[in-house]
Amino acid sequence: MTLFLQQLTNGIALGSIYSLVALGLTLVYGVLHIPNFAHGALYMLGAYVAYAMVTAFGAPYFVGVGAAIVALALIGAAVERVAFRPLGTTATPVHFIIVALGLLFFLEGLADVVWGPDFRRVESPFTDVATLFGVNITLHRILVIFASIAVMAGLFYFLKRTITGMSIEAMAQDREGALLVGIDTKRVGMITVALSAALAAVAGALIAPLVLVFPHMGEAITLKAFVIVILGGMGSVPGAIVGGFVLALAETMAGTYVAFAFSELIAFAVLVLVLALRPTGLFRKGV
Amino acid sequence: MKTWRLILVALVAVVPALGITGCSEVDENTVAIGYVGPLTTAAGLYGRNVQRGLEMAVAEINEAGGIQVGERTLELQIQSLDDQYRPDETATGARRLLQQYRTPVIFVSHAGGIRALQGMNTRQPRFLIGGYSSEPTILEAENPLTLMLPPRYDAYAPPFVEIMRERFGPRLGLIPTTTVYGRQWTQVVTAEWERQGGEVLRNNGVDYNTTTDFTGVVSRALSENPDVLFIGGPSQPTGLVIQAAREQGFQGGFLMMDQAKFEEILDVVTMEQLEGAVGVHPQATYPAPGVPGLVERYYERFGSDARTIVSEMAINYQAVHLLAVAMQLAGSTDPDAIREHVDEAAQVLPEELQILDLTSVSSLGQLQRDVYAAQVRNGEFEPFFVPAATE
Numbered sequence: 040m041t042l043f044l045q046q047l048t049n050g051i052a053l054g055s056i057y058s059l060v061a062l063g064l065t066l067v068y069g070v071l072h073i074p075n076f077a078h079g080a081l082y083m084l085g086a087y088v089a090y091a092m093v094t095a096f097g098a099p100y101f102v103g104v105g106a107a108i109v110a111l112a113l114i115g116a117a118v119e120r121v122a123f124r125p126l127g128t129t130a131t132p133v134h135f136i137i138v139a140l141g142l143l144f145f146l147e148g149l150a151d152v153v154w155g156p157d158f159r160r161v162e163s164p165f166t167d168v169a170t171l172f173g174v175n176i177t178l179h180r181i182l183v184i185f186a187s188i189a190v191m192a193g194l195f196y197f198l199k200r201t202i203t204g205m206s207i208e209a210m211a212q213d214r215e216g217a218l219l220v221g222i223d224t225k226r227v228g229m230i231t232v233a234l235s236a237a238l239a240a241v242a243g244a245l246i247a248p249l250v251l252v253f254p255h256m257g258e259a260i261t262l263k264a265f266v267i268v269i270l271g272g273m274g275s276v277p278g279a280i281v282g283g284f285v286l287a288l289a290e291t292m293a294g295t296y297v298a299f300a301f302s303e304l305i306a307f308a309v310l311v312l313v314l315a316l317r318p319t320g321l322f323r324k325g326v
Numbered sequence: 327m328k329t330w331r332l333i334l335v336a337l338v339a340v341v342p343a344l345g346i347t348g349c350s351e352v353d354e355n356t357v358a359i360g361y362v363g364p365l366t367t368a369a370g371l372y373g374r375n376v377q378r379g380l381e382m383a384v385a386e387i388n389e390a391g392g393i394q395v396g397e398r399t400l401e402l403q404i405q406s407l408d409d410q411y412r413p414d415e416t417a418t419g420a421r422r423l424l425q426q427y428r429t430p431v432i433f434v435s436h437a438g439g440i441r442a443l444q445g446m447n448t449r450q451p452r453f454l455i456g457g458y459s460s461e462p463t464i465l466e467a468e469n470p471l472t473l474m475l476p477p478r479y480d481a482y483a484p485p486f487v488e489i490m491r492e493r494f495g496p497r498l499g500l501i502p503t504t505t506v507y508g509r510q511w512t513q514v515v516t517a518e519w520e521r522q523g524g525e526v527l528r529n530n531g532v533d534y535n536t537t538t539d540f541t542g543v544v545s546r547a548l549s550e551n552p553d554v555l556f557i558g559g560p561s562q563p564t565g566l567v568i569q570a571a572r573e574q575g576f577q578g579g580f581l582m583m584d585q586a587k588f589e590e591i592l593d594v595v596t597m598e599q600l601e602g603a604v605g606v607h608p609q610a611t612y613p614a615p616g617v618p619g620l621v622e623r624y625y626e627r628f629g630s631d632a633r634t635i636v637s638e639m640a641i642n643y644q645a646v647h648l649l650a651v652a653m654q655l656a657g658s659t660d661p662d663a664i665r666e667h668v669d670e671a672a673q674v675l676p677e678e679l680q681i682l683d684l685t686s687v688s689s690l691g692q693l694q695r696d697v698y699a700a701q702v703r704n705g706e707f708e709p710f711f712v713p714a715a716t717e
Contacts, residue, residue, distance in 0.1 A: 045549075045574075046546070049539070049542045052539070053539045151366065156365075156370030156371040177573055246538075251563065254366075259537075290542070294530075298528075299543045300529075300532070302542075303536070
């Protein structure tokens, strides 16, 4: 029982990071129909900005997280303007895939030039371990869980209650319709990519003290995020959140009760099952 | 406008081609030594540590006036290519090096790549493989032109198991990395642990390169109450495993594969968390006559750009010096002639270059030396002797 509770806690902490990364990916896909393979690179840059602030400038950890959000929102906006927008509205998905992959290699190469291949560590102010009902969890993991939930709640509020947020949703539902009712789709597109990059930055900066920061750290999680987005429904915000937790818990529990060597396999088995039974994903009605 | 674009396109197409033909000319007074290894990806740091050792040795040799081979004085040069840890890329890279630079020696830093090259290095053009892998199977090929630079890992298993069993107890939990190397290490250590009368618990192997979070797998392993955990893979992820285990209250010992290096793990964990770990000896304090000099020269050369000194750097550094001596003894840069003289070179290598206390080179190409490993006891690294494995 203790093992089960321990793994449940571990799974929820991992799931909150998965969800944050998947949210950014699903937003860009929903609004711009771009499968952003460079999303993991933005997550990686978020972790590096936090690292640079904390290590080079001696800033407190939370200032590092804040700086990562701001910096990545700006980078996201620039990416939309420089890389995605010039392709225009007539580009095929293949064009976007090529641009996104190019961006991935560029950003990873850039990080390699600036910071080198070394594994970096970000110190968290919360290193103590809490024990509850025999379950051990570091305070930083608790922070990750609550901060992620707060960010997700904030995102929901933004999408449902603000004009900008609603125009993002409108554009995701129908791009031409949005144009017809007077929404500036270019501006909304730029805001969406900036928002997506900021979400990646939150995830990267939050997880940085728990993992190793290096130029290729985003690759494994990008793959997972794509599984989550397909699982939850391409472009679905609730789908990304639920999908993130489902995948993390499936991995952890499968690892515990079957074998950890199979946990990756099980993630993709779930994906195949969803695609076979409900190809549009769990949370999306029709394509 | 259109003409300009055409010219631009033509230039873009032609310039790299010129570049390639331009540098294929190796100066007749220069010997190029090849290196194919991971310079990017998660293994990039590992590969670049190897590269740094090679380049530092070459720079030292050239600064001292090069090497005297027969009548000629030659300079050395390192030509590196990235293989991203993929054996097929290693083979492609090696072909390119042979074509462009006619490299008599190619260093490779992983077993898969070494085995890929063992299929081609005895055909024309022949070349010597400087194999940086502790995997014993690279010797099983009985390739006449392979040098195995580090000690075989199966030598470590018996003393490591004995020390950990006596110090902590009979139950061994397994959280090894799942690469080919990791699986074989696991087999060796499992067999040895059982041979010495211990109990081996469930295998919780995970891929250290793709796992984001080790807490789950550590929780699983700890639920069986192990006395010792067998861990290992690249150093820094190994550090994360140790950290997770200590955070979840594990008090026992860590038996580590030789891929994980104490000095790099200390980037992630504290010395206190590392208490009770056994693994390869830290390089910067390794008991050999040339080590203090190497440490000094390394920091002098790289200054603020210096990384933690690890055996990846030191062993390959040593190997270049060894080969340079062998080339001088052979009076030739022919790979077979070099191979013939490495054993002699190991015996006459000047003491200040004895980073590892080499004694000889076996007929299969294994560099022989007295090997020391270390365990952490009372916050200190305590060295102990590792008897050689039989070939």
